[in-house]
Amino acid sequence: MSYAAKLPLSTAKIARCRSIAKKIGDDVADLVRSHSTVGIERAVLRLLGIDSAADRGGLLYPQANLVVDQLAEHGRLQEGVLYWIANAMLHTGNDLSALKQSLDDGLDIGTLPERKRTKTEKLAKQLATRAQKNLLERVAHHKKSRKGLHDPAGQARPLLYQIVATGNIYEDLIQAKSAVKDGVEIVAVIRSTAQSLLDYVPHGATTEGFGGTYATQENFRLMREALNEVGQEEKKYFRLTNYSSGLCMAEIAALGALEGLDCLLNDAMYGILFRDINPIRTLVDQHFSRLICAQSGIWIMTGEDNYMKTTDAVKSGDSVLASQFINERTAINANVPLKQMALGHAMEMNPEYDKVILMELARAQMTRQIFPESPLKYMCNTKYKTGDIFTSHTIDTVFNMIGAFTGQGTLLLGMPTEAVHTPWLQDRSLSARNATYIVRGAEGMVNELGFRSDGFISKFAQDVLDDAVKLLEKIHRIGFLKAIEKGVFADVKRPRTGGKGASGVFPIEPGRYVNPLYKMMGSRI
């Protein structure tokens, strides 16, 4: 019997996975090259600072949407918004801020006559430079505000991540400040149910949400401010997360970057499988959103954990791993450094299974070994939780231990009341105390434990890797979109033409479409 710090996983097989994922990434790149979306165009407008909203029968409808709607109406999307903003500036002689005012006053840039392309293109390029500069300045500003604070990401233990979800941003502020006081290091504000299906980003501070709070630029700002406030008191840097997957993937990335978010849940697969969003739409959106994240130091967090909720997690390890390889590749193509890729996975096996702790440990350790640089996002058990909040707390303890033992990057902490309601203040406090005890108590464990090379754990991990190789081969063989159609991921089938937001994708051509931001932000596509 021999024991080692690492599971005996074949490096050749891991390399093989990466090489297939690269090819699958090329398929996605083809889609990205040949399409843009209304979401990407709005994101560009956001980066230009077009962030006002107009009252439309009680609803605050963003200016970014109005502009894109205008262009769509007049068949002008194919050039991209930058081109038409530049055109409008040239036409009106306005500078950008004057143009913004005109837009607020009702100017329709879809109807302005087209100026000379070369001039417009040149101005468009300047605008892009300005957008990027604006972005980088904001990022630098946020970075500065956390100077001198202790960054827990440097510690030899996982970061503790919790959600707040009251629906009311002001209650959220209470809960978030309390959470970080109680030991949490990353706060995620869950969005209201179905925000991800809205094809616009709501505006302003919001107080009404179901099972979550709207992601708005103002809500981001308020929350960032609140965390900074406690951060200054505690001399510690607290990270803020929100969710960008959905119809506004790129736009939320832009807003998040401007408002100093640190992480974004960002995964087209999540939109496809769990929100029934059109695959092409969201894969294309994803690339642009990741470019923004890459630029701004935002960790992207992927959603493979969710696959384990609709399948038997003992069996779906391969699809999770395959998806992680694909996500890694699509992120690389968007210039995201490995250290910013918080690939997702979860402890979602049925707690009643024999040896379930061995199997979970195996999968967690395997993932850790295969993606050594990723601040892996490890999600607690949720599906098998019941209203028995005590047993739920037990399961979370096991989760925290496995997370600590295997050195996961981020623990998405479980709540005792997971199966009952979105967390109460006390749930969050108990959850944080649980995790703090475990990660402190188990500090250093990562360097202590060995695994039996021919044991059950090693075998389980090896099997998952073997299956992932096969699965990736199959995905590549039949094609990525086809694989999604066939239900390879999470047992959910999504046709490439179906889903929400399909009408917001449009084909683009190199000579016509103008968006220098891709190149400027380092796109490898």
Add this chain to the structure above:
Amino acid sequence: MSYAAKLPLSTAKIARCRSIAKKIGDDVADLVRSHSTVGIERAVLRLLGIDSAADRGGLLYPQANLVVDQLAEHGRLQEGVLYWIANAMLHTGNDLSALKQSLDDGLDIGTLPERKRTKTEKLAKQLATRAQKNLLERVAHHKKSRKGLHDPAGQARPLLYQIVATGNIYEDLIQAKSAVKDGVEIVAVIRSTAQSLLDYVPHGATTEGFGGTYATQENFRLMREALNEVGQEEKKYFRLTNYSSGLCMAEIAALGALEGLDCLLNDAMYGILFRDINPIRTLVDQHFSRLICAQSGIWIMTGEDNYMKTTDAVKSGDSVLASQFINERTAINANVPLKQMALGHAMEMNPEYDKVILMELARAQMTRQIFPESPLKYMCNTKYKTGDIFTSHTIDTVFNMIGAFTGQGTLLLGMPTEAVHTPWLQDRSLSARNATYIVRGAEGMVNELGFRSDGFISKFAQDVLDDAVKLLEKIHRIGFLKAIEKGVFADVKRPRTGGKGASGVFPIEPGRYVNPLYKMMGSRI
């Protein structure tokens, strides 16, 4: 870096500990050889079936006590009860059952004239044989009643142990049956506060106790019956435990053996340190009580876990280990097989310490390696529990995991309400569910994990062993009783002449004292 299934503990040092413990055991043997106690004499009477009780102003006072009181009053203890019972039989011409009747009717054997010693000694020997036969028959009877039932002790995971403690035996029956239905495998009925200071065993079924239920022969019988009943339904053998340490250590062992108990908390050190019982009294009692346990297949469970409650458990590992070696030796001297020695220890370090999980794991694994055949009794954290029942449940989860990972024999399960009250039914159910999840989920882990040979865990365990060697040397050097006087164990100091029950010890001489049971039960002293 090398990893191995076992911690690198020096076998030479372990052997050294055992050889010093043997010498300390010799010191204890000297005490045993030269003393008997009222408790031992009463135990002998119990084995002879003298189990009635007389109403003394509302209190049921056992016949066994009356007889011993009579002998004491007339200065006749030095011969031992067997001698005087035989004498009374010879004198009255009564057989044993007729004599019992006469005793119930008020016969005082302290005053009967002494017959010829050789004849009396011969009859005393026959009585001893009869006592032993009686015992072995009862043991065989209980063994038969569990034939065909699945014995969980055969499983590759720790046994689950819980206490019941309502104070009312009838409520206890409900709670005990529920406990085993919910997954518990060993039920312990905690005694009423301070029963251990009573110098008699209460009689009959009892319904009033503080923080526990009186240990009485009838209560034992009722509980055994209840567990057998559920056992037949579940086709599983459930073990029953009670507590014998205290002033009636030997007597309760006798009653427990007669009524089919499987385990007994049995440790003179517990009585000395935590109940302030006279050291000589209880060390002498202990030997006889262990002889009975050895004969009847009863697991003795020792109380080193308690040392960790009055000291800092990070630092008291050495005294726990030293005490375990001594307990092992005194048990060997009483003919107890290694497999019946459930040596005690606990997870009692402050959960707020950094690396506490590593230290606990180290200590638990060390103990497992040093006593490979013992069905180690591993006790949950209790001292650092607070009224926060959720966090308490978290701590118990960690305990269950460490217990399962290191293959402890028996887990004394924690209760969420440990710091609040003796358990409610629901506390016990939650506790059992917690443990069942963990021990099932972690089954096989014992064969999976390796430890880094030069890691923190290995080092911690090595240090405890090193310290234990030194401590045992010191105890041997200054003498065992002196060491107790100096507060070596649990930071508690107990003079050899002090404590409760000192008056119940009396010196014996070889020619005078008659008790063939020692030899018959295989005493090595």
Add this chain to the structure above:
Amino acid sequence: MASIVTSNLVPYGDTTGDGAVQMSFTLPIEPSPKAQEAASLLVRGWGFSDVKVAHMSKVGIGYSFFVVFGRSEKGVNYDKVIVPELTGTKLDYKQIDREILTKIGRPIRVIGANTGFDAHTVGLDAILNMKGFDGDVGLERYKGFYTVNMGSQVQVNVLVERAIKEKADAILVSKIVTQKDIHIADMRDVVSYLKKKGLEDKFILVVGGPRITHKLALELGYDAGFTIGARPSDVAAFILKRMLERKGKKD
């Protein structure tokens, strides 16, 4: 030992009739002896006796968490508790199939969806899809059922139109999100839409979800409500029973 009084059924801790209850809550004040006393008074004010504040700890900023134990003598008259139960003999899927074949003579047509913005399909899938739940196969697997699973986030009008198109006998609604009682509003929407269209008696209407009770379902105008632990065969047996009743009425 006291015996259990069903006419005033109270909780049980460790002594029959003790009325033992555990509670926890948070108060918007910092921990202090005064806060502890307030927690105790609060629980006593709710009618509990023998109140023990077992734990008080700081939560975040300006809040305290309490764990409290108390007793109540105020029980419930269990003999008088009436609850509609979804009874019916337990049948397995082969038996159900056989009964449908012989007594209905054609597959029963069912259509299911998560209405509103609910995207939690696991429960619905467990009932409808091949795979089933906990070893009990889903309706799709039955010869006796024709199933359509519309999945998540389906609007009521879309669901009903499809039900008409598919000539469904039964509509199965799944409601998981309950925040702000959205499940009740969503359940009402289905019924009122059917009423508006004059279709309230056309379909057997079944709902399921973790916070659904059969009682609630009946109150809101459904034929049945299923909850945690519901198995496809339970649902199948219920639908079959209701189909037979309907047939009986028609005959």
Add this chain to the structure above:
Amino acid sequence: MASIVTSNLVPYGDTTGDGAVQMSFTLPIEPSPKAQEAASLLVRGWGFSDVKVAHMSKVGIGYSFFVVFGRSEKGVNYDKVIVPELTGTKLDYKQIDREILTKIGRPIRVIGANTGFDAHTVGLDAILNMKGFDGDVGLERYKGFYTVNMGSQVQVNVLVERAIKEKADAILVSKIVTQKDIHIADMRDVVSYLKKKGLEDKFILVVGGPRITHKLALELGYDAGFTIGARPSDVAAFILKRMLERKGKKD
């Protein structure tokens, strides 16, 4: 967002004023829809609204465990909560020693014990012994205190006689076991024994334990009650304060 109403302080879950409470209890009935309804009626009968029975599971034989959530509008008037607080400026052990030396002029004599059958000495030891508690040294370490720790299971008469013999200024009683309110009976025993002997004003009488409140201690005739988290220096400071008061009176 609603603001906190201190005149009717209610629990907080996730919305100010929501009155959110978690409960758990066991009923002596097997789980069933009827049992679930009974649990819900029970909690509603206690005055809670929006009652959710989140969990029901079988416990042992004939019992069910419930986790229930509900809301209460019935708060407590926090402005009117009065609780005697053990105030006094926080002093460290050196300061206390200095004050004793200068103001009392001799060491204060204290004697402590667990009375009755209580054998839980950890708390008392934490206060009295050298080592102290949580980094705060015990009274034995002070120059200003002469301490006698009689340990566990001490009968009241034995304790009092020793106190007289030792010329103690203060008696320190520790009560940990609270089963069937034995701590209250035991606390009363000390006071009534002192009364019987006409010694009720002779000693400063202090009690401590996890279920003790200062309020309870005062009610039972003690000078002070300490509980979880009590530190030796708190106790020392209190005794010093009381000694000075007594001295003041005598002067």
